[in-house]
Amino acid sequence: MNSSIFENSKNVFLDTVNARDYIQLDRVSTIYQSLKDSVNKPLKMILLYGKPGTGKSMFLTKLYNDLSTTKTVHLYQTPILDDIEFFKRLAHDLLDVKYQGELNFTQFMKIIDEHSIDDIPIVLLDEAQLYSSSLMEKIRLLSDTRKMKFVITLHKTEKEDLIAKEHFQTRIWETIELENASASELKIYIQKKLMKANCFDSANMFHSKSVNLIYKITNGNYRDTNKLLYTLFDIYHNYMENNPSKIDTNKVSNKIIEMAALHTGLLHA
Amino acid sequence: MLNLHQLESQWLKYKLKSFLPYFIILISLSIIIIVISSFNFEEKPKTIELKKELPSINQKDVNTSIDDNSNMTPSIEKKPLIIQDLKDTQVNTSKNLINTQKIEEDIKSIEQKLEKDKLVIKPSLDFIRNMQDNSPHYYNSYIAPKVAPEPTKKIIQTIQTPKIEEIVLDTHVEEVKKQEIKIKRQNTQDDIQHVIKRFKESNNPALSLFIAKKYYELKNYNQSYNYALITNQINNDIEESWVIFAKSLYQLDQKEKAIEILDKYISSSHSHRAEMLLENIKSGKIK
Numbered sequence: 001m002n003s004s005i006f007e008n009s010k011n012v013f014l015d016t017v018n019a020r021d022y023i024q025l026d027r028v029s030t031i032y033q034s035l036k037d038s039v040n041k042p043l044k045m046i047l048l049y050g051k052p053g054t055g056k057s058m059f060l061t062k063l064y065n066d067l068s069t070t071k072t073v074h075l076y077q078t079p080i081l082d083d084i085e086f087f088k089r090l091a092h093d094l095l096d097v098k099y100q101g102e103l104n105f106t107q108f109m110k111i112i113d114e115h116s117i118d119d120i121p122i123v124l125l126d127e128a129q130l131y132s133s134s135l136m137e138k139i140r141l142l143s144d145t146r147k148m149k150f151v152i153t154l155h156k157t158e159k160e161d162l163i164a165k166e167h168f169q170t171r172i173w174e175t176i177e178l179e180n181a182s183a184s185e186l187k188i189y190i191q192k193k194l195m196k197a198n199c200f201d202s203a204n205m206f207h208s209k210s211v212n213l214i215y216k217i218t219n220g221n222y223r224d225t226n227k228l229l230y231t232l233f234d235i236y237h238n239y240m241e242n243n244p245s246k247i248d249t250n251k252v253s254n255k256i257i258e259m260a261a262l263h264t265g266l267l268h269a
Numbered sequence: 270m271l272n273l274h275q276l277e278s279q280w281l282k283y284k285l286k287s288f289l290p291y292f293i294i295l296i297s298l299s300i301i302i303i304v305i306s307s308f309n310f311e312e313k314p315k316t317i318e319l320k321k322e323l324p325s326i327n328q329k330d331v332n333t334s335i336d337d338n339s340n341m342t343p344s345i346e347k348k349p350l351i352i353q354d355l356k357d358t359q360v361n362t363s364k365n366l367i368n369t370q371k372i373e374e375d376i377k378s379i380e381q382k383l384e385k386d387k388l389v390i391k392p393s394l395d396f397i398r399n400m401q402d403n404s405p406h407y408y409n410s411y412i413a414p415k416v417a418p419e420p421t422k423k424i425i426q427t428i429q430t431p432k433i434e435e436i437v438l439d440t441h442v443e444e445v446k447k448q449e450i451k452i453k454r455q456n457t458q459d460d461i462q463h464v465i466k467r468f469k470e471s472n473n474p475a476l477s478l479f480i481a482k483k484y485y486e487l488k489n490y491n492q493s494y495n496y497a498l499i500t501n502q503i504n505n506d507i508e509e510s511w512v513i514f515a516k517s518l519y520q521l522d523q524k525e526k527a528i529e530i531l532d533k534y535i536s537s538s539h540s541h542r543a544e545m546l547l548e549n550i551k552s553g554k555i556k
Contacts, residue, residue: 231271238271259280263271269283 006240009202010233012193013226017057017077019065023192025185028055031176035063038174039071039122039151044143049154050178053223056153059178060124063151072121079130086135094121094148105138112147121148128152180220187211189222190229201249202233210252217261224266231260461487474503474510481513490520508540515543519550 038046048056057077064075074093080086087108091097095115099107128136143150156177181189187206194203218224235256239247247253261267461483468476481496497514500507511534518527531547534540549555 234271235273235276238273242273255280258283259276262279262283263276267283269279269286 002240005199005201006233006237008197009194009199010230010237012197012199013230013233015223015226015230017061019058019062021193021196022058022062023189023196025181025188025192027185031178032059032062035059035151035176036066038176039063039067039149041174043174044146044149045140045174046149046151047154047175048151048178049156049175051156051180051221053221054178054180055222056155056178057126058222060126060151060153064124067122072119073124074121075124075126077126079125079127081130081132081135083132083135083138090123090148094123105141109142109145112142112145117147120146123148123150125150125152127155129154181215181222181225182220183208183212183215186215186218186220186225190214190225205250205252207251210254210257213254213257217257217266224264227264228257228260228266231263232256235260235263472503474500474507477503478507478510478513481510481517485513485517485520488520490517493517494521506538508538508542511538511540512542512546515546515550516555519555524550 035046035048048059050056060075061077064073067073072094076089080089084102084104087103087105088099091099091103091108091111095111095117097111097115099111103111125131125139131139139150139152142148187208190206190211191203194200194206214225214228218228232252236247239256247256258267262269461480464476464480464483467473468480477496477500481493481500483493484490484496485493493513494517497510497517500510501514504510511530515527515531515534518524518530527550528547531543531550535543535547546555
């Protein structure tokens with residue numbers, strides 16, 4: 001086996017949010033379809049939440065890619081924490097209004113009233129837990145005008161749960177929770193991801209036993225799995241270049257999985 | 270660039286650490302097993318000693334060549350060996366021109382002896398009697414206390430124990446059977462005295478109740494009244510004691526007092542047995 005295969009396999013698991021890297025799993029596809037259906041419903045807000053690394057940002061990016069051809073969709077991956085800047089960006093992107101000077105919430109509402117919108121724009125806000133509660137309240141009021149629709153993602157922590165309860169309990173009509181993968185889903189995820197990048201040999205190295213160990217370490221978290229497998233293939237690549245006799249290329253060694261986990265901090269010596 | 274050497278040593282450390290709990294469990298389990306097994310080894314000889322104690326009483330009397338190491342059963346196994354030995358001697362003696370007839374007679378007599386020995390080596394039940402003496406259940410049944418050995422009992426023991434005085438034994442067997450009833454009567458009296466002695470030492474209400482019951486059985490109603498009264502003074506919550514007390518009063522022609530006492534006891538305890546006794550006393554059904 002060539003060492004470049006491990007190099008390529010390693011790059012497959014780089015932690016990036018790219019809609020092209022989206023892996024279709026049965027459960028994930030069902031959730032994604034329900035999200036797409038919710039967007040088409042006359043809802044004011046859709047809340048997408050889950051633990052970090054469950055694929056919320058990927059979902060949002062995928063949704064943006066899929067809807068952008070047919071609808072007016074705006075994705076804000078990085079939160080705009082300043083209120084004035086936030087409204088100015090919305091006025092520019094949604095209504096094509098270039099506002100000079102400071103634009104507060106009242107002025108923005110006035111601009112919305114003045115403009116007639118035929119196609120209701122969809123605003124996708126990632127990492128919404130970073131927005132202040134006052135700005136979240138204003139976003140809620142904006143959604144009440146029915147002049148725009150919001151899809152927001154939140155980390156599922158105690159604090160974010162509180163935000164969800166306080167601000168959106170009565171307003172959000174659709175909440176979608178994303179969860180970690182199961183062991184079988186994780187196997188499909190790893191193999192599909194590798195095969196998508198034509199790394200068939202390395203995809204065949206993953207048997208249920210090794211995937212189970214990975215699952216045990218990462219608990220099915222996609223981000224942790226990516227991180228672990230990136231290091232795993234890095235180790236394989238290093239062995240292949242320096243000491244190839246020490247590795248078995250037919251299956252993933254538990255030792256190397258554990259070494260990768262130790263290196264990434266998922267296991268502690 | 271990854272430092273594989275460092276990572277490998279880190280992994281080795283992790284592996285050792287992860288196996289540590291299993292090692293600890295394994296070591297602690299083996300220690301537990303060793304401790305338990307050592308306890309068992311210590312206990313085993315004790316049980317053998319106890320077993321040995323039982324036949325030891327009779328072994329003294331047994332006039333046979335049974336080894337100390339053998340139990341009661343091996344004695345039967347030894348029998349053919351002895352016979353075999355004797356048969357061997359028979360052959361030898363014939364060589365030495367000794368009368369074979371005499372030897373055969375000897376063999377027969379030894380075989381007879383051994384037959385009797387088989388009977389003798391039955392386990393003695395003395396230890397059961399000893400145990401019963403020490404048991405605290407005085408209500409259940411009458412237990413024969415340690416009575417000074419009487420001549421008749423000695424005869425029984427001699428029957429059980431092996432002695433070659435067969436002729437004497439045969440003559441006494443019938444005598445023993447005839448005297449059995451007498452012995453019992455004597456025992457009851459002796460028992461009561463013995464129990465009274467023990468009661469004076471321990472002041473146990475169970476003993477005083479036992480005495481009261483025995484006296485009542487012997488129709489000594491004054492004593493049964495006294496001991497039932499003593500029992501009630503020690504513990505006024507023993508139903509049987511109140512029953513004996515009332516019955517003794519009734520037998521002493523104090524029917525009214527017996528009724529009065531039973532009434533009081535029933536009102537405080539709601540004893541069904543006392544109620545039945547009261548009814549019987551009132552209707553004069555009690556004997």
